[in-house]
Amino acid sequence: MGYRLLNISLLLWFSACSAGVSNQVVEKPKPPPGMIELIKYEKKTQELLSATNKLGKLRANKDELRRRLSAVCVDYPKHNACAEENAARYARETFCRDKSFVEHVDGIVKACHQGQCKQVDDANLITRSQYMMLLTHLPHTLVTFPAAKTRLDRRDRRQLQEFVENIGADKGYVIVVGRASKDGSWRRNLEYALGRAEKTRKYLVDQLGLNNQRVGYITYGHTKMYLTAVDAERLTNRKISVKQANRSALVFAYPCFDPRRSR
Structure with a gap:
């Protein structure tokens, strides 16, 4: 009888021990910090490559759709889908038809290449209303600045990158129009307008890879x-307010000149 009780006691003791062992969580050794960072880096790299591939496909699709729309609008110009395409074509033709204006812009860009970017006083070859109407139908972006500032922020840089991606082809000039609000002295505002135009031009050339021979700027201070x-x-x-709109650099594609022909 005593022997049976001993066996039962031993059996219960072994069961308790095995249960205690099975409930213990065995922790896996943690990888070294450097390995964790490497894994995170590789994951982010894969995500970036995937996003880049998707963006490339979307851009190719966009270019193809734009090409097809242009072809369709030649045959069906009155179709509703062609209104924007026709407006852009009209703007390009109107800008390029006036030989004196084409030469005027050509001179502006060449002056910039010679280090003589400055305020333009004879920018009256087309009326103001024509100028603004045409610009709205050409590829453009309006980069705005805080008061008394000329530095591009992250949003500005993203805007410029999207603009360059949209214009795509290498034909024509890119013109930057620097402006300033009417606060303060005329001379100081002219300096702000020039600084905004020059910082924008340098970013387009140095960071986004546009040909230096393609990019020029003009400025009107706050009087024109x-x-x-x-x-x-x-x-x-x-x-945005009117003041914000004029503390700006307006960047637009000017299609009337092909730099390759001047070589």
């Missing part, structure tokens, strides 16, 4: 071509 509330609404899809 001052943007109105209507202009601001047309040039950007953001709600």
